[in-house]
Amino acid sequence: MNAPITPSFEQLQRELDFYRREYDEMGARLVRLQEEQSRAAREARRSKIVARLVRDAYQIVHQDIFASKIGGLILAMVADTALCDKAAFLKRDPMNPENFLVEHALGGMSADALNMPAPPAFLFTASGKPPEPAASPLIGLIGVPFILWAYDEESGRGVLLGKKFEGNIHRPFEARDNEIVEVVLAVYIDLLLRKGAEAAMRQARQAAEEASNTRARFLANLSHELRSPLNTIIGFSGLLLEGRARTAPPAHRDEFARQIQAAGRSLLALANDILDFSSLGHARLQLRRDWVPVAPLLHAVARALAQDIAARGVWVDVLPLQPELQASIDYDRFRQILTNLLGNAVKFTPPGGRVEIGACLVGHGGVRFSVRDNGIGMRPEDLDRALEPFVQLKSESNEHPRGAGLGLPIAKQLVEAHDGELKLSSVYGQGTEVIILLPEGSARLA
Amino acid sequence: MxxxxxxxxxxxxxxxxxxxxxxxxxxxxxxxxxxxxxxxxxxxxxxxxxxxxxxxxxxxxxxxxxxxxxxxxxxxxxxxxxxxxxxxxxxxxxxxxxxxxxxxxxxxxxxxxxxxxxxxxxxxxxxxxxxxxxxxxxxxxxxxxxxxxxxxxxxxxxxxxxxxxxxxxxxxxxxxxxxxxxxxxxxxxxxxxxxxxxxxxxxxxHGCRPASSFLEITKIDGAEVLELNGEPALTVVERMLGLTLGTTSGQQLSLVATLGQKQGDPFAPFDENAYVNRLILQANPERGSLTLFEPDFEAGARVQIMSRDNILMxxxxxxxxxxxxxxxxxxxxxxxxxxxxxxxxxxxxxxxxxxxxxxxxxxxxxxxxxxxxxxxxxxxxxxxxxxxxxxxxxxxxxxxxx
Incomplete structure (x- = not known):
């Protein structure tokens, strides 16, 4: 039996040193492996961030939001990845191609715009990398030293991400981070295009629906507006053709003829209105502007409607106005506008009521026309509808008003063709006022 | 209640x-x-x-x-x-x-x-x-x-x-x-x-594991560890880990390692609950020092370099x-x-x-x-x-x- 070997102190010391060295070496390897694993995980994080951004951003496609909100939502998603402290989308200024406007920002920017004559497609800053001159204005804008930038020349849009520190949490920005900013920018531009296309489609659908509604209203109104005068024409012409009418007194026959003529004029006016409205809706009206004295125009309009005014039993006043006042307008078209407005006012003002028509110089060479009545007025909810074509508002008495419902819409379009604005205000039961404002340079005193 | x-x-x-x-x-x-x-x-x-x-x-x-x-x-x-x-x-x-x-x-x-x-x-x-x-x-x-x-x-x-x-x-x-x-x-x-x-x-x-043998803090000023085993602390840690640390912001160190002090019997089997770890706030290459998050280690304390271990965490x-x-x-x-x-x-x-x-x-x-x-x-x-x-x-x- 061998006696146990007792190692010497030197042997034990060597053994201890051996284990210590190995332990330290293993420990160092552990640290390096851990670091490599962490680095790999952080690299993988870039792909995860990209995937998450794409996934989250495309959720927006299904949301009912305006295109103008998309940038803010995407920046919030970017921030949620803890990738940066600040971020912004920039857009080339259409008025000055060297200028870039901040479209959306997360965190404060030092300005709303940035001058950048030659924006690079991509750049980043890091402490271990020589600075690029193009980075300076971007750093100045975002206010933090470490940035990522991507720019798309075709759309004129860029994205800028920035962080205050580069060391502790995130690895420094590097060239491969172009994946992140380029994806952010591409997704943003793509979503803007999609939302733009969606909006255009929605607008087209709305226009089609509106046209369909208009057509339906048109047909409904037209049948009424055609039937009444046609019945008049058929009825009275029938009477004239019958044997009894030949023996009737001449005054009766004249009356029959007048009724037939009035019905015919009514049909002609309706046809004119429809043609007018149709042509206004399809092409920009060519106006023949001239300096027109306003006072004679207003009096002429009032005179033209004298018969209706008398028949209705209302008072029409042309308000005192400056005799030198002239407006740069198409005489025939503006007369049509005022005739429509005054005709409406007369139509919706009960006997004994009062209608005023006037005009005055406003601001620096603008002009304001007004037609005001103390008639039946309109309910607030009817104000917008009154400007829609083929809409006829019913009065309290439920009386079906005459006309195709085109007077105000035509007037509005003609005013807009004059670069003016038509405003409607009304108090139900108290009256209505229509104001036309023509811009500066439309009036003078001559 | x-x-x-x-x-x-x-x-x-x-x-x-x-x-x-x-x-x-x-x-x-x-x-x-x-x-x-x-x-x-x-x-x-x-x-x-x-x-x-x-x-x-x-x-x-x-x-x-x-x-x-x-x-x-x-x-x-x-x-x-x-x-x-x-x-x-x-x-x-x-x-x-x-x-x-x-x-x-x-x-x-x-x-x-x-x-x-x-x-x-x-x-x-x-x-x-x-x-x-x-x-x-x-x-x-x-x-x-x-x-x-x-x-x-x-x-x-x-x-x-x-x-x-x-x-x-x-x-x-x-x-x-x-x-x-x-x-x-x-x-x-x-x-x-x-x-x-x-x-x-x-x-x-927890989530850290010792990655070195014991090192004695031989010089410390508050939270700044100046020397380990009589050498500049940063030199020791860099040499042991085979990594160059503190070359940029120095804060990167806290991503890599911590210093841990084992409580109780230093030669007892590993127990994560026995360690007080201190993150490294920054490294100072000029002074060869490491600054910890806390100033509670003292000269003479025996510490170990600790590696983060995500699996252990x-x-x-x-x-x-x-x-x-x-x-x-x-x-x-x-x-x-x-x-x-x-x-x-x-x-x-x-x-x-x-x-x-x-x-x-x-x-x-x-x-x-x-x-x-x-x-x-x-x-x-x-x-x-x-x-x-x-x-x-x-x-x-x-x-x-x-």
Whole structure:
């Protein structure tokens, strides 16, 4: 039996040193492996961030939001990845191609715009990398030293991400981070295009629906507006053709003829209105502007409607106005506008009521026309509808008003063709006022 | 027990909108006290104004958080808001605060400890929050070890269950602030004292493993370790790890290794609970030194370089949650509170799994749960008094005492 070997102190010391060295070496390897694993995980994080951004951003496609909100939502998603402290989308200024406007920002920017004559497609800053001159204005804008930038020349849009520190949490920005900013920018531009296309489609659908509604209203109104005068024409012409009418007194026959003529004029006016409205809706009206004295125009309009005014039993006043006042307008078209407005006012003002028509110089060479009545007025909810074509508002008495419902819409379009604005205000039961404002340079005193 | 505790999470770039969303989720009885954890991209004044408007008359505390962890949501992007709302005197903590950390962390902690001593009996649970960042440039933290040394001194013989954390605006240590019930404060600490009817159980999750033999600190100045085994500390660590550290910002060191001091028998088998780890705040190549998060290591102390171990970190969570379940027994749990080192977030650790989400998934939705990413964690350590810890997750449950 061998006696146990007792190692010497030197042997034990060597053994201890051996284990210590190995332990330290293993420990160092552990640290390096851990670091490599962490680095790999952080690299993988870039792909995860990209995937998450794409996934989250495309959720927006299904949301009912305006295109103008998309940038803010995407920046919030970017921030949620803890990738940066600040971020912004920039857009080339259409008025000055060297200028870039901040479209959306997360965190404060030092300005709303940035001058950048030659924006690079991509750049980043890091402490271990020589600075690029193009980075300076971007750093100045975002206010933090470490940035990522991507720019798309075709759309004129860029994205800028920035962080205050580069060391502790995130690895420094590097060239491969172009994946992140380029994806952010591409997704943003793509979503803007999609939302733009969606909006255009929605607008087209709305226009089609509106046209369909208009057509339906048109047909409904037209049948009424055609039937009444046609019945008049058929009825009275029938009477004239019958044997009894030949023996009737001449005054009766004249009356029959007048009724037939009035019905015919009514049909002609309706046809004119429809043609007018149709042509206004399809092409920009060519106006023949001239300096027109306003006072004679207003009096002429009032005179033209004298018969209706008398028949209705209302008072029409042309308000005192400056005799030198002239407006740069198409005489025939503006007369049509005022005739429509005054005709409406007369139509919706009960006997004994009062209608005023006037005009005055406003601001620096603008002009304001007004037609005001103390008639039946309109309910607030009817104000917008009154400007829609083929809409006829019913009065309290439920009386079906005459006309195709085109007077105000035509007037509005003609005013807009004059670069003016038509405003409607009304108090139900108290009256209505229509104001036309023509811009500066439309009036003078001559 | 009639009182209730509720938690809510909201996230929005607009602080007021985030608070409104949180308010909507908390609709019902007005709270007596709210602890708010606020992501660092929100301005403190704006958040405070929004909270004040949404919860008039409610005592507001809490402060900046490098991220929020809850069963309703999770994130560290900077726009998170997590609220814990306490309803009823039997669950609502009383608050005492100090604003004197800048003048001296020990003295401020001691005053706070005395105030807590005067308002407590043995066994009560206390939640301690403090502003972690004393100065951004140059970077200096309010050392939790000094605050806690003072706090324990102020407590005297009082035995309390103290947990807590340092408040940070973000993981980059770029700021911190605290709500003291009335205002947004810097350099302040608050102690929330839970009523005697509430008991706390706490487990600590780790995630570091020794990667070197023992090294003796031969020269140290506060938190700056100048020499290990008689050589410049940075040289020793770089040589041992075979890595060149501190070449850029120096802060990268905290991504790589920590220094750990083993408590008890140094040659006992590895037990993660036996280690107090200190993160490395920065390296100074000129001085060859390493600055730690805390100045509580002394010359002569034997430390080891510790490697983060992401797998160990996740295993530690699984083990810790199982331990906590055993400790919880059948008592009613009112709140789960998680104070998680910001460095454990996967954005920093590189872990494939978010450790905090693992914690939430392990417990939710059994009881209201709220956590935040902190600069330092405070918890009862090794059966003794509470002390500050780095690179840990501190999970506490508040339960009915009986």
């Amino acid at each position: 009639n009182g209730t505790i509720r938690t809510v999470f909201a996230q929005d770039q607009d602080a007021a909108a985030a608070v409104r969303a949180a308010q909507a989720a908390l609709s019902g009885e007005p709270a007596d006290l709210i602890i708010a954890f606020v992501g660092g991209k929100h301005g403190p004044e704006a958040v405070h104004a929004a909270l004040r408007a949404a919860f008039p008359g409610v005592t507001l505390t809490g402060g900046a958080a490098a991220g929020v962890i809850s069963s309703h949501g999770f994130g560290y992007g900077g726009f998170e808001i997590g609220l814990i709302a306490f309803h009823g005197p039997d669950v609502t903590p009383a608050m005492v605060a100090t604003h004197d950390l800048l003048a001296g962390e020990f003295a401020a902690g001691e005053n706070l400890g005395r105030s807590v001593h005067d308002r407590t009996a043995d066994g009560q649970a206390v939640f301690l929050l403090f502003d972690s960042v004393a100065s951004v440039a140059p970077l200096r933290l309010h050392p939790a070890s000094q605050i806690m040394a003072g706090f324990q001194s102020g407590l005297g013989a009082r035995e309390l269950h103290v947990v807590g954390g340092g408040l940070l605006t973000d993981i980059n240590l770029s700021g911190g602030w605290l709500l003291d019930g009335a205002d947004v404060c810097k350099h302040a600490a608050a102690a929330l004292i839970f009523p005697p009817g509430i008991a706390a159980e706490t487990v600590i999750f 996740l295993e530690s969570v699984t083990r810790g949650v199982a331990d906590l379940r055993r400790l919880m027994g059948s008592k009613t749990t009112l709140l789960g509170l998680y104070i998680d080192c910001a460095g454990r977030a996967s954005v920093m650790s590189g872990a494939e799994t978010e450790e905090a989400e693992l914690v939430v998934d392990s417990l939710a939705p059994e009881f209201p749960f709220m956590g935040f990413y902190s600069g330092v964690e405070i918890a009862p350590f090794a059966g003794g008094t509470s002390r500050p810890l780095d690179w840990t997750g501190v999970l506490t449950v508040l339960q009915t005492a009986s």
